[in-house]
Amino acid sequence: xxxxxxxxxxxxxxxxxxxxxxxxxxxxxxxxxxxxxxEDIVQAAFTRAFxxxxxxxxxxxxxxxxxxxxxxxxxxxxxxxxxxxAAPGRADRPAGASxxxxxxxxxxxxxxxxxxxxxxxxxxxxxMAWHWDGFSDAEIAGELGDSEAAVRKNRSRAMKxxxxxxxxxxxxxx
Amino acid sequence: MSRQRWxxxxxxxxxxxxxxxxxxxxxxxxxVLSAVLxxxxxxxxxxxxxxxxxxxxxxxxDPGRDDESGQVQVVCDRIAMLETTLAQAGKPDGSSMQAxxxxxxxxxxxxxxxxxxxxxxxxxxxxxxxxxxxRHDLQEADRxxxxxxxxxxxxxxxxxxxxxxxxxxxxxxxxAVLDEQVMRLFGHSxxxxxxxxxxx
Numbered sequence: 460x461x462x463x464x465x466x467x468x469x470x471x472x473x474x475x476x477x478x479x480x481x482x483x484x485x486x487x488x489x490x491x492x493x494x495x496x497x498e499d500i501v502q503a504a505f506t507r508a509f510x511x512x513x514x515x516x517x518x519x520x521x522x523x524x525x526x527x528x529x530x531x532x533x534x535x536x537x538x539x540x541x542x543x544x545a546a547p548g549r550a551d552r553p554a555g556a557s558x559x560x561x562x563x564x565x566x567x568x569x570x571x572x573x574x575x576x577x578x579x580x581x582x583x584x585x586x587m588a589w590h591w592d593g594f595s596d597a598e599i600a601g602e603l604g605d606s607e608a609a610v611r612k613n614r615s616r617a618m619k620x621x622x623x624x625x626x627x628x629x630x631x632x633x
Numbered sequence: 634m635s636r637q638r639w640x641x642x643x644x645x646x647x648x649x650x651x652x653x654x655x656x657x658x659x660x661x662x663x664x665v666l667s668a669v670l671x672x673x674x675x676x677x678x679x680x681x682x683x684x685x686x687x688x689x690x691x692x693x694x695d696p697g698r699d700d701e702s703g704q705v706q707v708v709c710d711r712i713a714m715l716e717t718t719l720a721q722a723g724k725p726d727g728s729s730m731q732a733x734x735x736x737x738x739x740x741x742x743x744x745x746x747x748x749x750x751x752x753x754x755x756x757x758x759x760x761x762x763x764x765x766x767x768r769h770d771l772q773e774a775d776r777x778x779x780x781x782x783x784x785x786x787x788x789x790x791x792x793x794x795x796x797x798x799x800x801x802x803x804x805x806x807x808x809a810v811l812d813e814q815v816m817r818l819f820g821h822s823x824x825x826x827x828x829x830x831x832x833x
Contacts, residue, residue, distance in 0.1 A: 471751055480672060480675065485663060488662065491762055502679070506678075513752025514748075514752075550671055566659040571658035572658060591655060612639075622646045622651055623646075625651060629646065
């Protein structure tokens with residue numbers, strides 16, 4: 460025997476796909492994508508990961524970085540055709556049985572997502588998406604090419620903005 | 634409890650509240666996505682794009698292939714466990730710098746072995762050579778530690794060296810089990826110790 464069966468890497472890849480697909484789609488949603496766009500972006504990222512799977516040492520970070528880059532590319536492409544709004548990936552496909560429709564029913568989730576997506580500047584949104592997925596300031600700094608201090612500052616400003624936005628919403632609801 | 638608060642028109646929100654709402658929103662999103670995303674269809678699409686067969690489905694089991702993959706997974710899990718142990722033992726600020734260096738090298742070769750097995754691009758000869766190199770590094774670490782135990786060092790330093798040596802010895806035992814598992818994967822009954830370790 461000179462090499463192990465092809466299924467070995469596939470088993471690892473499949474297991475990772477099952478475990479990480481949903482968290483990755485959620486990550487892209489917190490960057491600003493609607494659920495359908497986020498699903499497409501994540502699928503594209505996994506498709507790129509597949510042939511290189513055995514060379515990827517930190518797949519959680521690798522896939523997030525690729526997905527993030529795909530999403531920003533998608534935003535740039537959308538901006539060439541329409542004016543770029545806060546959620547540039549907004550669905551072109553019928554909502555049908557999609558996650559978008561299901562999430563419409565969740566008022567609180569909708570509020571939080573709206574606050575994050577519509578009102579946080581892109582950099583703060585980006586830092587928070589990584590932060591909420593459990594990455595440290597140092598890791599985020601490494602992945603985004605920023606200093607740790609810049610990440611801390613963006614995180615602090617994002618929290619301040621979210622406190623204000625959610626307080627405004629609470630006041631508006633009364 | 635967070636001290637930071639935002640007060641506006643009688644409504645105030647703390648960092649803890651923001652975090653709690655985000656946690657709930659993330660949980661809701663997870664529930665919704667898990668219900669609507671079809672992983673099998675997504676995987677099949679990726680495999681098709683790369684001209685490969687679809688992954689195994691739960692409704693179409695292939696016991697032989699599953700068993701083979703399962704065995705590799707078991708070996709990879711064991712290697713990952715050894716890597717984790719060595720990461721602790723081989724910290725640069727550990728009790729013995731030189732032994733730590735050997736342990737870190739052993740860990741690097743373990744990673745190489747695991748990547749090769751998982752990536753199915755490792756020959757039996759290379760696998761056994763890596764195992765032999767790892768064994769060599771562990772032996773060198775032990776030899777170094779044994780020498781340092783004879784030195785007139787402060788008691789805490791000697792205790793640290795003793796612990797490192799114990800761990801190295803435990804790792805050598807674990808490696809013997811790993812040898813057998815890797816041999817079985819490749820369908821070999823050769824003695825892997827016969828493959829010479831490359832010089833560093």
